[in-house]
């Protein structure tokens with residue numbers, strides 16, 4: 024007899040959602056977390072998109088530990104001294120059912136794991152799963168680093184994040200090519216609440232979300248800036264191979280972005296309260312592992328279900344979606360008494376029909392497009408150059424026509440129309 | 456024999472105002488970063504070791520709110536026999552907490568012969584709770600220890616850190632209160648089965664004293680008693696200001712003396728008397 | 739504020755803003771720097787966000803595990819099999835985030 028019906032490894036959003044669904048289905052479940060509390064090991068940019076919670080935790084917006092509701096979303100394209108911003112705001116994101124919210128992960132993850140324990144899951148913190156227990160090819164439990172730490176179960180759900188050693192050990196996850204990953208660094212910068220309200224033009228519990236392209240110098244990547252109640256989250260997402268190839272160090276790139284004339288007035292005078300770093304599975308659909316084997320499922324970042332490309336920086340919602348699907352599929356399999364790979368196949372089909380895999384399949388090319396030199400350097404230069412020429416008043420010279428500006432700027436930025444067209448077509452196929 | 460450890464539930468990484476030195480909890484009391492300090496964990500480990508050598512049961516006492524219980528259950532999993540929580544708020548002043556703890560530790564209740572505490576808590580605590588406890592329990596005290604070794608018959612040999620890198624070796628016997636630094640020992644890891652079972656184990660709860668018994672916190676900083684300074688004399692405002700501030704008056708430069716502890720204490724008392732902070736009889 | 743005058747904190751202060759519950763008994767990451775001597779890329783040095791890989795004059799690498807984010811960057815970029823042995827710290831130890 025195994026010790027418990029199910030073991031979920033990792034109390035991040037994926038693990039908490041999986042444990043919640045299993046506990047609700049009446050299954051005994053242990054939720055293992057290596058940190059001293061859920062969320063203690065986790066960092067991200069800063070915005071949770073809550074739609075996925077509507078069914079899982081109805082009325083979540085009244086109780087989730089939210090910093091600010093995002094009512095302004097801006098994309099900034101910058102060169103060394105220019106910035107072009109598309110800035111959208113809607114008050115409707117500032118009232119139920121809301122859209123995105125800034126939150127601190129140690130608060131948010133602990134809250135979501137609390138939902139699982141309320142439903143009956145047993146949370147075991149400060150406990151690292153160090154390996155899998157197997158019976159032949161079948162996963163029958165995990166080994167932990169506590170004395171007498173072996174634990175057996177009918178099904179194990181690996182929600183152990185981007186480095187997932189469990190998925191690797193099970194042979195599900197062969198990818199360790201650095202090209203599939205980016206590393207995120209961020210500063211949490213304290214500013215008085217009123218100063219944030221004023222600088223970002225928001226009131227009350229409304230907040231702002233900036234995604235930034237062209238701010239990472241010699242390393243492909245992107246930047247972000249989010250408002251919390253009385254701090255800002257300012258950070259970069261950087262390509263690993265370029266960093267490793269002797270690129271500028273992360274904190275120096277971050278310093279430069281903070282000095283950019285478009286960013287400096289927003290962050291100046293703030294005090295750095297916390298620095299943090301974490302790796303992101305960047306390559307999306309194409310790097311996704313097998314999602315199950317006999318006795319085990321993989322969800323969240325452990326299955327590379329994270330969308331980090333340009334104006335998207337999403338993962339918590341995919342983690343919750345895939346974790347919940349894994350929990351439900353495991354509960355069904357337990358009920359039928361078959362937790363073999365076939366018995367667990369319901370997981371993949373659930374994901375295929377939900378936004379989790381649909382979005383990822385659709386956007387499978389997005390990471391390559393966004394990380395390309397064209398998108399990283401040439402297009403920002405082009406866009407900012409055209410805008411500057413359009414807005415500049417040159418009289419008594421007559422105003423140049425847009426076509427002429429475009430031609431000149433294409434040339435100045437070394438952009439070939441052919442590349443832009445093919446890029447746009449791919450982008451249209453991907454995003455359209 | 457009964458061995459006990461006292462632990463405080465605190466914010467392990469509070470925010471300290473750089474200008475005023477005030478300590479503030481980032482997430483408010485009970486946030487995710489709350490727990491028990493390295494030194495308190497070491498105290499529990501020392502208690503467990505003493506309990507093992509003397510075949511004595513080990514209890515842990517904590518004065519704090521219900522939010523502390525998950526952390527206290529981890530101690531049960533690590534091998535503590537019973538845990539008592541005195542139901543109080545999280546931010547009690549040291550002397551009030553000591554009264555609560557002493558009531559539970561005293562002969563009438565636990566009857567603890569040895570009490571081990573951490574030397575001071577993570578939220579810039581003053582480290583005075585163990586001394587208050589020793590006072591209330593009428594026990595010997597050995598505080599700020601960097602090593603504790605049990606010797607036979609309810610005695611310990613301990614090493615204490617003194618100023619200037621010196622060490623003091625002392626021996627204490629029951630009843631005694633010890634306080635230890637975090638480096639003394641690392642709390643053992645609880646086995647998995649005990650950790651899983653700990654959720655169902657009981658934390659005994661004793662009511663704390665009603666809040667109105669707790670002294671209100673001091674609202675102004677403490678200052679030495681004022682001395683009467685005569686009004687400055689002088690015809691010009693400048694003279695009076697110079698006289699008032701003592702800017703041009705010769706003054707005694709600060710002194711540094713190196714003396715044996717007893718002589719140093721005498722020297723300090725003499726100096727305080729000279730300045731008028733103490734009466735001639737040292738009161 | 740113009741470029742260059744932003745008061746940037748030192749790297750030590752930056753890392754001082756992070757809580758690490760250090761496991762004194764075991765290094766969760768170790769570097770066998772005999773493998774590093776003929777490494778041409780040395781990607782770890784620029785990529786590690788905690789700046790824990792320090793090149794030594796004799797071509798080796800000096801590594802200290804204590805202020806590590808446990809992010810995984812180093813083993814992902816390292817191109818010498820076996821140079822880095824990477825595990826998580828014992829449960830409850832290592833980095834603890836609060837406002838991330």
Ligand SMILES: Cc1cc2nc3c(=O)[nH]c(=O)nc-3n(C[C@H](O)[C@H](O)[C@H](O)COP(=O)(O)OP(=O)(O)OC[C@H]3O[C@@H](n4cnc5c(N)ncnc54)[C@H](O)[C@@H]3O)c2cc1C
Nearest residue numbers: 033035036037057067068069070152184207323324338339
């Ligand atoms: C810089 C950056 C910015 C991001 N920005 C956003 C954003 O703005 N919005 C968004 O939605 N997403 C964002 N993401 C993505 C998002 O953070 C992840 O996709 C999401 O956290 C994945 O959740 P998860 O539960 O799968 O994994 P994680 O959140 O990584 O959780 C894994 C958990 O497992 C635990 N664990 C790991 N191994 C073990 C083990 N062996 N034993 C026990 N426990 C273990 C860990 O401690 C952790 O708690 C960002 C990510 C990064 C790095």
Ligand code: SF4
Nearest residue numbers: 774777782816818821
């Ligand atoms: S990349 Fe690997 S092999 Fe090269 S120096 Fe760094 S640790 Fe050594």
Ligand code: SF4
Nearest residue numbers: 786806807809810812
């Ligand atoms: S895991 Fe990350 S922080 Fe730690 S040594 Fe490796 S690269 Fe540096």
